[in-house]
Amino acid sequence: NFISAVVPPSEIGVKFEDIGALEDVKKTLNELVTLPMRRPELFTRGNLLRPCKGILLFGPPGTGKTLLAKALATEAGANFISITGSTITSKWFGDAEKLTKALFSFASKLAPVIIFVDEVDSLLGARGGASEHESTRRMRNEFMAAWDGLRSKDSQRIIVLGATNRPFDLDDAVIRRLPRRIYVDLPNSENRIKILKIFLQQENIESSFRYDELANATDGYSGSDLKNLCIAAAYRPVQELLEEEKRGDGNKTASSLRSLNLNDFI
Numbered sequence: 001n002f003i004s005a006v007v008p009p010s011e012i013g014v015k016f017e018d019i020g021a022l023e024d025v026k027k028t029l030n031e032l033v034t035l036p037m038r039r040p041e042l043f044t045r046g047n048l049l050r051p052c053k054g055i056l057l058f059g060p061p062g063t064g065k066t067l068l069a070k071a072l073a074t075e076a077g078a079n080f081i082s083i084t085g086s087t088i089t090s091k092w093f094g095d096a097e098k099l100t101k102a103l104f105s106f107a108s109k110l111a112p113v114i115i116f117v118d119e120v121d122s123l124l125g126a127r128g129g130a131s132e133h134e135s136t137r138r139m140r141n142e143f144m145a146a147w148d149g150l151r152s153k154d155s156q157r158i159i160v161l162g163a164t165n166r167p168f169d170l171d172d173a174v175i176r177r178l179p180r181r182i183y184v185d186l187p188n189s190e191n192r193i194k195i196l197k198i199f200l201q202q203e204n205i206e207s208s209f210r211y212d213e214l215a216n217a218t219d220g221y222s223g224s225d226l227k228n229l230c231i232a233a234a235y236r237p238v239q240e241l242l243e244e245e246k247r248g249d250g251n252k253t254a255s256s257l258r259s260l261n262l263n264d265f266i
C-alpha cells in the first residue's frame with residue numbers, strides 16, 4: 001500500500017506526442033533513459049557511458065512532470081512504479097527498512113522499471129534538524145541505502161525519477177544521487193499554442209477562434225491551467241443545453257451542443 005501505482009508500459013496510455021512543447025526535456029529523457037533501456041548493449045563498453053540511476057524533474061506545479069514520467073515509461077518500454085513522498089512518510093511508520101527493501105526488490109523483479117517519486121522533497125528533503133521526525137530520517141536513509149545497493153546489472157534497468165516544485169529543499173546526499181536535473185518550465189506563448197492544440201484537437205471549436213490570442217491572454221498559465229480552461233470551455237455548451245431543456249426549449253440532443261467558444265476566455 002506504499003506504492004500508489006504499478007503500471008505495465010502497454011497500459012500507461014500516454015506517449016511523448018501527447019505532451020505539448022517540452023521538446024528539449026523529451027529529447028534529454030530519451031537519451032538518458034529510453035536509449036539505455038531499449039538498447040543496453042550499446043552502453044556496455046568502457047566507462048564513459050555510465051547508466052544514469054537518478055533524474056530530478058523540477059519546476060512549477062502543473063507543468064507536466066508526472067505526465068512526462070508516465071510517457072517516458074511508455075517510450076522506454078518500462079514498468080511504471082509510482083510513489084508519493086508525502087503519503088510514504090505518513091504511512092511508512094516504523095517499517096522503513098523492510099518497506100524500502102521490498103520496494104527495490106520488487107523493482108528488480110519488474111525491471112526495466114521507472115520508480116517515480118512525486119513530491120520527492122517530502123521523502124528525501126533536507127535533514128530537518130531536531131524538529132524532523134525520526135521515522136522520516138530513517139526512511140530517507142533506508143531509501144538511499146536500498147537505492148545504492150542496486151546491483152550493477154540492475155542499474156541500467158531501474159531508474160529513480162524524482163519530481164518536485166521545491167528543489168532547494170532537497171538533501172545534498174539526495175541531490176548527488178539525482179545527478180541529472182531537468183527544469184520543466186512554464187510554457188511560453190508559442191508553447192501554450194502547442195499545448196492548447198493537443199487538448200482541443202478532438203473538439204468542435206467556433207471558427208473565429210484564434211489560438212495566438214488565447215495564448216497571449218494566458219501568460220503564466222501552466223499546462224494544467226490550460227487544461228482546466230479548456231474543460232471549463234467544453235462544459236459551457238453542456239450547461240447551456242441543460243438550461244434550454246429546463247426551459248422546455250424543443251428536443252435537444254447531444255448533437256445540438258454548441259461548438260466551444262474559447263473567445264469568452266480571452
Ligand code: ATP
Nearest residue numbers: 018019020061062063064065066067195223224227
Ligand atoms: P505537480 O507539480 O503539481 O505534481 P506536474 O508538473 O506533475 O504537477 P502534471 O500532473 O503532469 O503536472 O500535469 C497536470 C495535468 O496537466 C496533466 O495531467 C496534463 O493533462 C496537463 N498538462 C500539463 N502540462 C502539459 C503539457 N505540456 N502537455 C499536455 N498536457 C499537459
